Amino acid sequence: MGMTITEKILAKAAKKSKVTPGEKLWLNVDVLMTHDVCGPPTIAIWKKEFGEKAKIWDKNKLAIFPDHYIFTRDAKANRNVDILRNFAKEHQLPNYYDVGTERYKGVCHIALAEEGFNVPGTVLIGTDSHTCSSGAFGLFSTGVGNTDAAFILGTGKIWERIPESMLFIFDGEMPNYLTAKDLILHILGEIGVDGANYRAMEFRGETIESLDMLERMTLTNMAIETGGISGIIAVDDKTRNYLKNLNIFEYDEFNSDLDAKYFSIHKFNSQKIEPTVAKPHSPDNRELAKNLSEIKITKAYIGSCTGGKLTDFQYAAKILFGNKVKVPTYIVPASTKTDKDLEIETYNGVSLKKIFINAGCILAESSCAACLGGPSDTIGRSVDGDVVVSTTNRNFPGRMGSKKAEVYLASPLTVAASAIEGKITDPRKFL
Amino acid sequence: MNKNIIGKAFVLGNNIDTDQIIPAEHLVYDTSNPEELKYYGKYALSGVPLNESGLPDGDIKFVEEGEYVSNFNIIIAGSNFGCGSSREHAPLSLQVAGVKAIVANSYARIFYRNSVDGGFLIPFECKDKLNHKIRTGDEVEINLDRNILINKRTSEEFQLESLGDIYDIVEAGGIFEYARKTKMI
Numbered sequence: 310m311g312m313t314i315t316e317k318i319l320a321k322a323a324k325k326s327k328v329t330p331g332e333k334l335w336l337n338v339d340v341l342m343t344h345d346v347c348g349p350p351t352i353a354i355w356k357k358e359f360g361e362k363a364k365i366w367d368k369n370k371l372a373i374f375p376d377h378y379i380f381t382r383d384a385k386a387n388r389n390v391d392i393l394r395n396f397a398k399e400h401q402l403p404n405y406y407d408v409g410t411e412r413y414k415g416v417c418h419i420a421l422a423e424e425g426f427n428v429p430g431t432v433l434i435g436t437d438s439h440t441c442s443s444g445a446f447g448l449f450s451t452g453v454g455n456t457d458a459a460f461i462l463g464t465g466k467i468w469e470r471i472p473e474s475m476l477f478i479f480d481g482e483m484p485n486y487l488t489a490k491d492l493i494l495h496i497l498g499e500i501g502v503d504g505a506n507y508r509a510m511e512f513r514g515e516t517i518e519s520l521d522m523l524e525r526m527t528l529t530n531m532a533i534e535t536g537g538i539s540g541i542i543a544v545d546d547k548t549r550n551y552l553k554n555l556n557i558f559e560y561d562e563f564n565s566d567l568d569a570k571y572f573s574i575h576k577f578n579s580q581k582i583e584p585t586v587a588k589p590h591s592p593d594n595r596e597l598a599k600n601l602s603e604i605k606i607t608k609a610y611i612g613s614c615t616g617g618k619l620t621d622f623q624y625a626a627k628i629l630f631g632n633k634v635k636v637p638t639y640i641v642p643a644s645t646k647t648d649k650d651l652e653i654e655t656y657n658g659v660s661l662k663k664i665f666i667n668a669g670c671i672l673a674e675s676s677c678a679a680c681l682g683g684p685s686d687t688i689g690r691s692v693d694g695d696v697v698v699s700t701t702n703r704n705f706p707g708r709m710g711s712k713k714a715e716v717y718l719a720s721p722l723t724v725a726a727s728a729i730e731g732k733i734t735d736p737r738k739f740l
Numbered sequence: 741m742n743k744n745i746i747g748k749a750f751v752l753g754n755n756i757d758t759d760q761i762i763p764a765e766h767l768v769y770d771t772s773n774p775e776e777l778k779y780y781g782k783y784a785l786s787g788v789p790l791n792e793s794g795l796p797d798g799d800i801k802f803v804e805e806g807e808y809v810s811n812f813n814i815i816i817a818g819s820n821f822g823c824g825s826s827r828e829h830a831p832l833s834l835q836v837a838g839v840k841a842i843v844a845n846s847y848a849r850i851f852y853r854n855s856v857d858g859g860f861l862i863p864f865e866c867k868d869k870l871n872h873k874i875r876t877g878d879e880v881e882i883n884l885d886r887n888i889l890i891n892k893r894t895s896e897e898f899q900l901e902s903l904g905d906i907y908d909i910v911e912a913g914g915i916f917e918y919a920r921k922t923k924m925i
Contacts, residue, residue, distance in 0.1 A: 333905045346764075346767050346827070347826065347827065347828070349770070350771045350772070350828065350829075353770075353771060353772040357772070358916045359925075378768070383768060385768035385769065385770075386768050388768075388770075389768065435826075436826055437825070437826050438824065438825045438826040438850055440826075452826040452850055453826060453850060453853060453854075454826055454827070454828030454831075454850060454853065454854035454857070454858060455828040455854075455858070456828060456854065456857045456858040456914065456915060456916070457853060457854070457857050457915065460857070460915055460916065460919070463925070464919075464924075464925060468915075470905075502755055502820060502823055503755070503819055503820035503823065503846060503848070506820065506846060506848065506849065507849045536820060536823060536848055536849065538849055591755065681759070681764040681825070682759075682763065682764045682765055683764060683765065684765060684768070685765070703757075703759070703824060705757045705759045705760065705787075705824060706759070706760060706787060706788075706789050707759055707760070707763055707787050708759050708764075712787065712789070
């Protein structure tokens with residue numbers, strides 16, 4: 310019996326020739342990532358548990374990105390960043406990206422890709438559930454809590470139960486009215502919020518091959534929304550080119566064997582999928598955008614690790630060009646690099662940033678911002694009974710701030726079209 | 741490890757996510773400072789919509805206004821408990837509020853790991869839909885030797901799933917204790 314790509318990577322990390330789903334094994338971790346919400350408690354646990362002997366297992370393998378609660382006057386939130394800053398200074402950490410400096414990157418999952426931490430064939434663990442995003446680069450990545458992270462910080466090791474894999478194959482050319490977000494929302498409607506619980510989600514097929522790395526990260530990012538331990542896409546030329554630009558040439562490329570065993574295989578024809586929305590209050594509450602044209606919105610939000618990448622803004626600009634938004638529409642670039650790219654990249658000869666300004670959008674600095682609500686002064690945070698259409702990944706009660714608010718998750722095309730109309734709108738109207 | 745856990749049940753539905761267990765705005769309290777830590781108890785389960793809080797009737801606050809701990813110490817829930825973010829503050833806040841154990845049909849992976857590895861509480865699994873059979877406020881007992889849950893109001897007994905390969909970590913009290921016990925660290 311062959312192995313899946315996930316099993317091969319985990320076998321390598323466990324220094325074994327073969328692993329079987331269900332086995333509990335200790336893995337060697339290649340990269341540990343943390344941020345301002347979970348970093349301080351992780352550091353506190355590490356100090357308490359290792360005491361005087363506390364030693365970071367490998368400073369070069371630790372990446373710390375303040376990104377969650379950044380542009381706020383909340384003293385306790387700012388204190389969290391101070392703790393990270395002091396920790397980085399005390400231990401002379403090479404991979405700390407401080408707020409208020411040139412090194413500040415924005416949202417950790419996008420920064421990991423930009424800074425070259427997403428190396429194929431490796432194991433990357435982060436104190437954030439969306440750490441599964443990195444799997445787009447043919448590596449095993451998953452989220453953990455503070456205790457597990459503190460344990461890794463001191464030992465470089467984590468126990469893991471080898472997951473079964475589910476295979477998702479998308480065939481057919483990607484229609485111009487769809488984005489990767491529609492594909493993952495479609496999957497969520499099919500299998501539900503615990504449909505992949507504890508399993509690895511593997512994506513492949515003609516449609517996936519056509520997606521660039523940022524779009525692929527939208528798919529793997531939301532693996533956690535189905536309960537998945539990880540999402541993964543094998544390395545191809547698009548991956549190799551992205552890494553080449555970062556001067557990364559040495560890595561292990563793994564592929565699933567033809568006789569690998571899957572828990573289940575799901576095939577889709579992308580041509581048959583339509584612009585898709587997740588209604589409140591669950592990412593699997595699927596409906597087609599065209600069936601929600603009665604839903605009036607009060608806010609539109611384009612941002613986050615899922616929906617604030619350059620590709621997301623390219624999609625949105627295509628729709629917003631020459632139009633005006635009817636509701637407050639927030640543009641929150643995931644990373645500072647994305648922010649700069651908005652000025653460089655153009656559509657019809659006009660920079661994306663200018664298209665958004667002309668359309669009447671509100672531009673914000675890079676951070677997680679209102680995706681998870683955040684402190685009360687967070688830009689774009691929902692209030693009272695707001696009805697928000699958003700490119701983010703979760704619409705649980707209260708997720709974007711107000712418990713009374715209703716959040717509809719959609720692609721950047723659908724969000725942009727809806728912002729112009731003031732109600733949920735199928736983007737095909739503008740294409 | 742305590743072989744009997746007895747307490748009042750608080751009953752919830754399916755897919756209770758970590759934003760409902762501890763809303764993100766409260767994640768700023770210092771977990772290593774006892775004065776701040778108690779706020780995690782105060783706000784535990786404060787994100788659950790009130791009509792779904794304390795089933796079957798709902799409208800029951802898990803932690804009373806002005807209090808820091810709950811009158812309930814065993815959570816009974818449906819499937820996919822603890823889905824969503826990786827915040828360890830979720831099992832921590834339940835522990836600070838006084839919760840000793842959860843019995844659910846299933847858990848999201850990170851919440852399950854965090855509960856076990858952090859030694860916060862024991863996440864039991866049960867095939868029966870207990871959240872349809874137990875009422876908020878019922879006194880229940882978990883007997884670890886027999887791996888059963890007893891509803892003392894009705895005297896009904898329910899089989900719990902074996903803790904399996906995490907038993908050793910649960911028994912040790914968390915991943916660090918387990919690693920020290922096995923001379924790993």
